[in-house]
Amino acid sequence: MNDRGDVMQPGRRRFLRTSALGAAALPVAMLGNSAAAAEAGAGSIKLPASILALQPVKSQIVPITDDERRRRLARAQELMGKSGMDAIYLDGGTTLDYYTGMRWWTSERLMGMLLPRSGDPVYITPAFERSRALEQIRFGHDVRTWQENESPYALIAQVMREKRAGTGTLGIEEKVPFFRSTGIAEAMPQAKLVLATPVTAGCRSIKSPAELALMQVANNATLALYKAVWQGLEPGMTQQHIAAWVEAGYTRMGLRGDASINVGTYTALPHGSREPQVIREGTPVMLDDGCYVEGYMSDITRTFTLGKASDKMKRVFDIVRKAQQAALAAAHPGAAMESVDAAARKVIADADYGPGYKYFSHRLGHGIGMDMHEWYYLVEGNTRKIEAGMTFSDEPGIYIPGEFGVRLEDDMHVGADGARWFTPQSPSIERPFG
Template sequence: MRNDALFDHPRRHFLRGSLAAGAMALPVLGQPGSALAAEGRGDTPALPASIRALQPVAQRVVPISAGERVQRLARAQQLMERHRIDAVFIGAGTSLTYFTGMHWWNSERLTGVILPRSGEPVYVTPEFERGRTLEQIRLGNDVRGWQEDEDPYALVAQVLRGVGAGNGTIGIEETVPFFRSKGIMGALPHATFVDAWPVTAGCRRIKSPAELALLRLANQTTLAVYEAVWKALVPGMSEDDIAGLVAMAYARTGLRGSADVNIGPYTASPHGSDAPQRLTEGMPVIFDGGCRADGYTSDITRTVVLGQAGDDIRRVFDIVLDAQTSALRAARPGVAMEALDAAARKVIVDAGYGPDYAYFSHRLGHGIGMDMHEWDYLVRGNTRLLEPGMTFSDEPGIYIPGRFGVRLEDILHITADGAELLTPQSPSIDHPFG
């Protein structure tokens, strides 16, 4: 099954776990404006003790090396040879960062890199951005600039002809906007254009030891943040108050992160609600989000309860935990991706929460790396086989409309002979962090 990817999920655009939300939470904490302003200059009584206890981790981030980027280009060129692609165009986005180290935004002005089947990459950018482009790139130094009154697509075509691809097969990275792809195709009417995903996904879906270390650090940091926030919950908090605590907790660690927070009956929707919510004793709370370490993202979901959980929540939690464990046990190289979804779904359906998608209403998981959602998907119909180095979310859930939901999510790493989670599982609703 082809897995188009690389777009963060739409819900990520309305997460309330931002610094702005953190500022909104400060009146609950007692001293408006003081906690974030004082962060970084020592402890402040405006922060709960559990959050003050968090330690900085940013100094533990080991960036991707220049040598690894050279290896990535070599791998991409091997895949271009295999798939008979003469060159690949990559525009602004995470694939640009992955191969070159550049961080760029999509705008009407074309900036991108051309990876030829052999030789060094070539960058195309507005001439006035030449200096900043050279400042950022970590692979090669061939930058071609275009002036504001010139056609950037003509320049791209010139570069592609120069690397021998003008009449050949050119791959376009899958997140390049249509208007830009159309411009490049119009400038090279005799070339053949294909989707570059066999190259981009072929490189990015298998994580190196350096990438895994960054993913592990990001996920461990998220788990520590969630635990600190859980210990700081008090009745009457809103979802924005809690998301603000998450933001302030991340500020203590030195990594940027956020969480979508939902309370009580709003946990019965997998992506929650924007409706105002307040926390009371016995209500479930779902945290879902992550942070970044050198561009690599975490994605963890925890379901917790303030005070004592009811028997119904306790039972559903245990079923979801069993489903997550079942998927973990099924995961190993050579197994079809759909088998993990089937393993988790069987536990939930056999426990009476079926049939099929009735209560576990989404796929088991998604690939993760530099994008929170990327190749591949653990879903029925995806017969692609697992390989060592792949990483996915393992996130089963049960959602009971009008009442509550439970979801548990950790990141699954396929090892040489099995699989591991990058963070410890949540063992029980009473002790969600062990």
């Protein structure tokens, strides 16, 4: 397996989401009275005192500044020079947001940005969207428009010729749809199209202090919510009860997020099941996912029981906990990414839950930031070296078919002297929050 980021997914494990997030989908400024919004989001399900005690986190949030985004654009142009690209094209989505703060989303109509190796960005938009684009643009003022009976690809080719790069190299963001990239290629037959990943991942995989601070708020919020859920749980509750609590809890904090909940034998499936599940005394519960803070994400998993766990559950939990610690210790600048996976996998295999993927059936972790899954992956075969500023999930697990599973997940950030978790490790399967 290679370390390319062109398979990253913005989210998963959302089997139990309600049909709409309701109040939890609203931005902080629109929430108004958080308690009322939370009650509305929870519907007729009674909220426990622990969820009602959650407080807004807005005062902890410091948004990314335009000065930081200017540095990102300059860094992208520096990396374009090193990679031999004359320009890169970005569709609407997370990476455009990263560089410009503009939250455009792609459709069948091309609406994106060309960033040349030097100079200001050039924005390509349908003519009827020009005014909406101008409302958001903060870097440069060159907006090119195309009418519905015209080709946006020909417009891109024209801009590239103006930049004296019509026969040069254009980097295409990996999430640009295939039909779009082929349209650009047909309009520029003498040019070379390549993946822009060395530029986009080269920037986004290294987090600034401001990004780490936002991720810290997101991780703190998710852990606080999980603890509030655990404190309120009672036997006989269903996934739907917990999903409503999660929605209400994040709403009270002024955030949006969700969680997957799996119980008993379904915890042996890494991403769970849609099947109805009821919490019983002594059965394992797996709570997983995260929230957004100013576009930055958390991803945490806790596995626990209500009341007493079996000796086997305790033993498996302790093995997974040691594997998670081993991975943290192995994650430092200069280490091969596969070595972090190997460190955790060795602990699990040495405890007779190997070999390979037999019981620990997925990679150790993934990059995380503005997307829940982004560059790069902690997995066998990825020899890329870790750099200071990178952030990853650390999520070993043991899954015993027909019995139960345990996964522990915390996000970690790598500094010059090694890795640290954003959140404290879970101490035990019976007391997951100490």
